Amino acid sequence: MNGWNGKILEIDLATQTYKTYPLDMEMAYLFIGGRGLGARLLWDLVGPEVDPLAPENVLIFTNGPLTATGYQTSNRFSVTTKSPLTGTVLDANSGGFWGMQFKKTGYDVLIVRGKAQNPVWIEIKDSVVAFHDASDLWGMRVFALTEKLGQNNNKRNVLCIGPAGENLSRIAAIMNDRERAMARGGPGAVMGSKNLKAIVVEGSGRPEIDDKERFKFLLYETRKLLAASPLTSQALPEFGTVVLMNIMNNIGALATRNHQQTQFEGAEAISGEELTEKYLVKNAACWACPIGCTRISKTEKVEGEGPEFETTWAFGAQCGVDDLPAIIEVNSICNDLGLDTISAGSTIACAMELSEKGYLDSDLRFGRADLLARCVEDMAYRRDLGADMADGSLRMATKFGHPELSMSAKGMEFPAYDPRGMQGQGLLYATSNRGGCHMRGNMVGLEVLGLPKLIDRFQVQGKSSFVILNQNSNAAIDSLVVCKFTNMGVADEYFARVLSAVTGIQYATSEMIKVGERVWNLERLYNIREGFTRKDDTLPARLLTEAPVDGPSKGWVVQLEPMLKEYYRSRGWDENGVPKKQKLEELGLTNLM
């Protein structure tokens, strides 16, 4: 067995028992690991009759064949579950150290079933699994808990939930290694619903590599490529992801004040340049990552990781806030509470608009930086308006009679890119299998940054093929699992070569991308089985009918309908967005029909 460990660990919290069994290698070949393998296992384990917060839902933690091999950025891992926020298939992935450490315990997959009667935490030391009472840990915040359970980056790693997950916030994250987050879609609530506070891993193994010499050479080549790319050797280490703030604002695609505008007059004050100049302490990196995009920033009140671009935008432009120290601080509070910063910020922005328009009686107003910390605390503990905000913007806005003010797709809040200035991004959001998300094939590279080439961001015809290419490629990368930033310096072809060297199975680039297409179609089938239809592949009316009145995107709305038709056709789906039999046969998915 090379690359994969070939073993699944399955834990039943209700009985506090566990078993191990072999990984189905045919399944592993078809879905690789991470997101793909997680989706395939979820298909068998959780059907449409299961409520996401019921004991019958599962948490599936997966690494991939490259994890812990030492290949650049081979630290990432996934959690797959049915989302309590969207009701769709969900995977969220994270970096740091936990994924590498879990792989070293000798497993590829950890499936957590059932619900513990009382709070527990789990300790996995190689093949030994121990259940511990977590009654005295319940209520603890993430930073203190992580330290208490013995976080030690290269030896022992802690994954846990904070108060947000315990209180079943549908935008709660699972945190690992203190400040890394599996944030989107509410996996923290699923963990909380199981009375599971933490999973600690310590491993001593290492994955076997089939062709060590070839692997060594590919490591060397990848190192050279990452060092030669100005993106991975300069842009990301020097300014982090927040460097996107000014460009997105410049082109009029920075969603502002709950997407009421597409440019923010305070963008410069919350930019990557400002963060680097005034608040950056140093860079940090995940395990085996030579890029080091993580910022350690410091204000008078906090010092810690982040904030990333999306976080800075969500609490910044989206809330009309230009106070960077306040954003750094609320980011740190969210990490400590275990909250998804994108959904939290965008839900506050939605509440601000509801309040300003008189639909909600609260003191929230755009620009009120002083209220951000209180809002996220209230969300995590379900206090006052926080009880509604804890379930995301769509449920909250629906309660107050204006669901159209939730800037989300399938119930998941959008990231920073306003799709009225990026047509392809609009199609991406509408078709994303986990809801409004940029990590499913971000179009910012093609439509704005010229990566790998610049295409017309307002063009509609032909856009679907680019979106599909990105979606399939991202699904493959999420299944390896490596960091998408590696792909800025290293072409897909390299990943296929590394996968072949590690596993001994020859994957052509086209076959690896086909895995991505297979994963995408499987996720689509899952959502269809859950009752999602063509009508769910849409965007809020604001993005479809309200054009910006000024700025470079003036006059544009998302031309979704023609792009969607073209997209379905190009995907080999029928006019209702259902994969055709021929497509499923081509992808080896007919057994799921």
Add this chain to the structure above:
Amino acid sequence: MEIMPIIKLYANLRKLAGTKEVSIPGASLEAVLSELVKRSPALERILLENGHIRPHVIITKNGHPTTDMNAPVIEEDEIAIFPPITGG
């Protein structure tokens, strides 16, 4: 009269040029860029390669990304230049 569009610089270009914003004479993007590099030679290694724009350098004219260096510019134009950047 000399055309003097406003050039905005971002990320590490600011440190290298010692400014965030500058007015540079030129009737086309190519002319403006050429003059900019002449005034701030430290920018050359980031922006140019054999006299041509390096791959992934982003230039926007009035908020619209462009790769057409022959595009004419007028006094009122705002040109923004970003080194290769990414994120998400």
